[in-house]
Amino acid sequence: MEETPHDCPGTGSAQAGRGSACQGCPNQQLCASGAGAVPDPAIEEIKEKMKTVKHKILVLSGKGGVGKSTFSAHLAHALAEDENTQVALLDIDICGPSIPKMMGLEGEQVHQSGSGWSPVFLEDNLGVMSVGFLLSSPDDAVIWRGPKKNGMIKQFLRDVDWGEVDYLIVDTPPGTSDEHLSVIQYLAAAHIDGAVVITTPQEVSLQDVRKEINFCHKVKLPIIGVVENMSGFICPKCKKESQIFAPTTGGAEVMCQDLKIPLLGKVPLDPHIGKSCDEGRSFLIDVPDSPATLAYRSIIQRIQEFCSLHQPKEERTSLAPETQQNVLDESSPS
Amino acid sequence: MEASAESGNLAGVRHIILILSGKGGVGKSTISTELALALRHMGKKVGILDVDLCGPSIPRMLRAQGRAVHQCDGGWVPVFVDQEQSVSLMSVGFLLEKPDEAVVWRGPKKNALIKQFVSDVAWGQLDYLVVDTPPGTSDEHMAALDALRPYSPLGAVVVTTPQAVSVGDVRRELTFCRKTGLRVIGIVENMSGFVCPHCTECTNVFSRGGGEELAKHAGVPFLGSVPLDPELTRCLEEGRDFIQEFPQSPAFHALSAIAQKILKETPA
Numbered sequence: 221m222e223e224t225p226h227d228c229p230g231t232g233s234a235q236a237g238r239g240s241a242c243q244g245c246p247n248q249q250l251c252a253s254g255a256g257a258v259p260d261p262a263i264e265e266i267k268e269k270m271k272t273v274k275h276k277i278l279v280l281s282g283k284g285g286v287g288k289s290t291f292s293a294h295l296a297h298a299l300a301e302d303e304n305t306q307v308a309l310l311d312i313d314i315c316g317p318s319i320p321k322m323m324g325l326e327g328e329q330v331h332q333s334g335s336g337w338s339p340v341f342l343e344d345n346l347g348v349m350s351v352g353f354l355l356s357s358p359d360d361a362v363i364w365r366g367p368k369k370n371g372m373i374k375q376f377l378r379d380v381d382w383g384e385v386d387y388l389i390v391d392t393p394p395g396t397s398d399e400h401l402s403v404i405q406y407l408a409a410a411h412i413d414g415a416v417v418i419t420t421p422q423e424v425s426l427q428d429v430r431k432e433i434n435f436c437h438k439v440k441l442p443i444i445g446v447v448e449n450m451s452g453f454i455c456p457k458c459k460k461e462s463q464i465f466a467p468t469t470g471g472a473e474v475m476c477q478d479l480k481i482p483l484l485g486k487v488p489l490d491p492h493i494g495k496s497c498d499e500g501r502s503f504l505i506d507v508p509d510s511p512a513t514l515a516y517r518s519i520i521q522r523i524q525e526f527c528s529l530h531q532p533k534e535e536r537t538s539l540a541p542e543t544q545q546n547v548l549d550e551s552s553p554s
Numbered sequence: 555m556e557a558s559a560e561s562g563n564l565a566g567v568r569h570i571i572l573i574l575s576g577k578g579g580v581g582k583s584t585i586s587t588e589l590a591l592a593l594r595h596m597g598k599k600v601g602i603l604d605v606d607l608c609g610p611s612i613p614r615m616l617r618a619q620g621r622a623v624h625q626c627d628g629g630w631v632p633v634f635v636d637q638e639q640s641v642s643l644m645s646v647g648f649l650l651e652k653p654d655e656a657v658v659w660r661g662p663k664k665n666a667l668i669k670q671f672v673s674d675v676a677w678g679q680l681d682y683l684v685v686d687t688p689p690g691t692s693d694e695h696m697a698a699l700d701a702l703r704p705y706s707p708l709g710a711v712v713v714t715t716p717q718a719v720s721v722g723d724v725r726r727e728l729t730f731c732r733k734t735g736l737r738v739i740g741i742v743e744n745m746s747g748f749v750c751p752h753c754t755e756c757t758n759v760f761s762r763g764g765g766e767e768l769a770k771h772a773g774v775p776f777l778g779s780v781p782l783d784p785e786l787t788r789c790l791e792e793g794r795d796f797i798q799e800f801p802q803s804p805a806f807h808a809l810s811a812i813a814q815k816i817l818k819e820t821p822a
Contacts, residue, residue: 282609282656284578284689285715315690316576316723358722361576361729363691366661394578394689395608396656397664420579423791428609431656438658458753464784468791494760498718 263409266377270410273308273385275527277444278403278415280436282428284394286420287449287487289318290497292391295416296323297502298520299387300346308339308385310376311350312403313393314369315362320352324500328353336381349380366398373402387527394428396435404439413527414442416484419475420450421467426475433479444526445484447519448472453489454511464489485519487512563629564672566679567601569820570707571739572698574731576723578689580715581744581780583611584790585812586686589711591797592813594640598681601632603671604645605698606688607657607664613647617793623648628676644675661693668694672701682820689723691730699734708820709737711777711812715745716764728772739819740777741769742812748782749804756781777815780808 229235229242236242237252245251270276279292289311296309311319320326320340328340330353339347351362351372364372382388393399404412415436419429429446436443448471453464467473476483490512496503504513564570573586583606590600604612613619616635623644624631632642646657646667659667677683685702688694699707710731714724724741731738743765747756759782769776780786783805789796800806 284609285580285720286578289719315692316578316726318719318723321719321722359725359729361691361726361733363696363730363733365693365696369692396658397608398660398693401658401660422787424583424611424614425579427614427653428611430654431609434654435656435658438656453748453757453759455750455753455755456757457755458750460750460752462751462784464748464759464782465787466784466791468788489759491757491759491761494717494719498761 260374260406262374262378263406266374266406267409269378269382270388270407273382273388273410275386276388276390276407276410276412277523277527278390278392278412278441279418280392280400280415280432281394281418282396282430282432282435283419283425286418286425287447288394288418289313289322289391290493291416291418291447291449292389293319293322293497294502294504294516295520295523296346296348296387296389298504298517299389299524300343303345305345305386306384307346308382308388309346309348309391310380310388311348311352311391312373312376312399313391314351314364314372314399316393317350317352319348319350319391322497322500323348326352326358326500330354333381336379337375338381347382347385349376369398370402373399374406377403377406396432400435401439404441412441413530414444416444416523417446418449419446419472420465421448421452421463421471422465423469425465426469426472429472430475430479433481442530443481444523445482446472446476447484448486450489451486456491461488482522484522485515487515487519562673563676564683564702564705567677567683567705568681570683570685570702570705571816572685572687572702572707572710572736573713574687574695574710574727575689575713576691576725576727576730577714577720580713580720580724582606582689582713583615583686584786585711585713585742585744585780585809586684587612587615587790588786588796588809589813589816590641590682590684591795592810593682593817594636595797596813596817599640599679600642601677601680601683602641602643602645603675603683603685604643604647605668605671605694606686607646607659607667607694608688610645610647612643612686613645615790615793616641616643618643619647619653619793621648626676629674630676632675632677642677642680644671664693665697668697669701672698691727695730696734699736707736709739711739711742711816712774713742713744714765714768715760716743716758716779717761718764720760721764721768724768725772728768728774738772738774739816740775741765741772742777743779745782746779751784775815777812778808780805780812
């Protein structure tokens with residue numbers, strides 16, 4: 221199982237089990253029978269599970285260390301400030317989970333109940349799930365290849381008892397690989413509102429982020445918009461601005477114009493952000509008047525507007541009385 | 555089944571160093587590039603193997619983007635980034651038709667390409683091969699390490715930034731090294747402190763001291779801290795040689811001290 225043959229046509233393709241590379245493969249019969257082409261039953265189960273989740277937002281970036289987790293954490297904090305909004309934060313960075321530390325939940329454990337894993341609750345209306353809660357020590361490394369990571373993500377989506385949720389925020393690892401494909405595949409039937417793409421201003425970061433945007437197009441994932449993080453630094457002493465990560469090619473602004481996608485805003489570097497994250501607190505509450513807080517709040521408002529304008533169609537149809545009646549008819553024993 | 559250390563394309567490579575970090579965006583590619591350039595300025599022949607398949611940064615940092623890889627009898631010819639041919643580079647970036655193309659691959663496909671990168675690139679004679687990796691402890695890392703093991707790599711340089719959130723991920727990377735039997739040459743703390751160009755006040759943008767503390771805690775050598783320097787970022791953006799152009803910058807001193815320490819590890 222370790223290696224896929226070099227020219228493997230893929231288990232889902234019409235050539236499965238019939239290609240020249242399939243000769244001698246231990247799975248040839250299984251593939252040829254068409255069993256591999258059947259969609260994972262988990263996709264339907266997850267769709268059912270996600271019926272109680274109104275909005276699903278992915279936080280993505282091709283580049284690492286640009287602030288995906290910081291943004292995810294603060295989006296969750298800000299949305300949960302309204303106590304009538306139920307927020308769920310899911311961390312699918314399996315090898316480098318940062319969310320537990322940033323939310324001040326390091327060392328917490330997940331509890332098993334009759335209806336699945338219970339998320340760890342920071343507030344009554346803010347539940348968090350991460351592989352970090354399943355490790356016994358902060359030194360534990362999750363040295364897993366793709367399939368095992370995918371299994372974990374499936375469990376997070378299917379087996380966690382999220383309850384009624386207004387916003388599910390999914391924080392992802394950098395790149396365009398197993399974790400990303402899996403989460404999008406598993407949520408395919410459940411409707412994802414869209415992705416927020418995070419970048420920093422320099423070209424070395426933008427070149428990876430363009431790949432991520434291409435990835436979104438390839439998998440038909442709507443892009444809510446781009447956030448430029450670490451955009452300029454104001455010296456706490458002389459209050460003058462300098463560009464630590466200079467936008468040598470125009471930064472996210474020019475990239476967004478070129479690719480015709482919305483720029484949600486720019487968040488300046490503020491040393492307090494890192495400090496609040498290290499201490500597991502909300503920077504938005506800690507430093508309410510920082511320019512970075514104002515930038516965050518305006519970006520988060522735009523995301524909320526996007527989500528309320530893009531209500532899933534299914535929700536409306538399922539509310540139609542005749543549809544409900546059909547469901548009732550089918551489930552009634554007579 | 556594995557090629558023995560005597561044969562194969564890595565036979566002429568004297569020392570193999572992996573650059574690792576559990577965290578993304580801490581400067582693995584920056585340290586790989588600058589370490590390679592620093593070693594070059596010390597008269598060494600250096601190769602860089604970029605196994606970050608989803609986000610290859612090195613071609614841009616060495617102004618080699620858009621160059622093509624050619625085939626020869628011995629395999630793929632790496633791209634030479636200087637006239638003297640003392641720095642050579644292999645990256646998935648050279649195999650893409652369009653620079654913005656996303657490599658949307660799951661693990662097994664990535665593993666196959668990394669195996670090929672290790673076995674099929676005709677590096678020739680090198681003093682050092684620097685292997686730049688993506689963040690994490692997953693497919694790419696296991697594949698690269700499995701393929702390189704017959705050539706007994708010297709060890710890993712682990713990069714972190716000072717803040718606790720990053721150090722947390724890097725602790726996991728050290729566990730990876732221990733579990734896989736890869737020696738840790740040392741830890742580098744990157745982005746530690748920013749000197750305001752207007753008033754020279756030093757601000758610890760991402761806190762300070764996390765890397766050194768981690769090294770002490772884990773009982774591995776601390777190689778040094780590299781301060782945030784906008785000139786360094788700019789050089790990498792434009793693919794210029796920072797080591798040559800800014801010998802007075804504090805980041806330069808930090809980088810060359812790290813290269814010196816690695817040289818000392820490897821007697822000629």
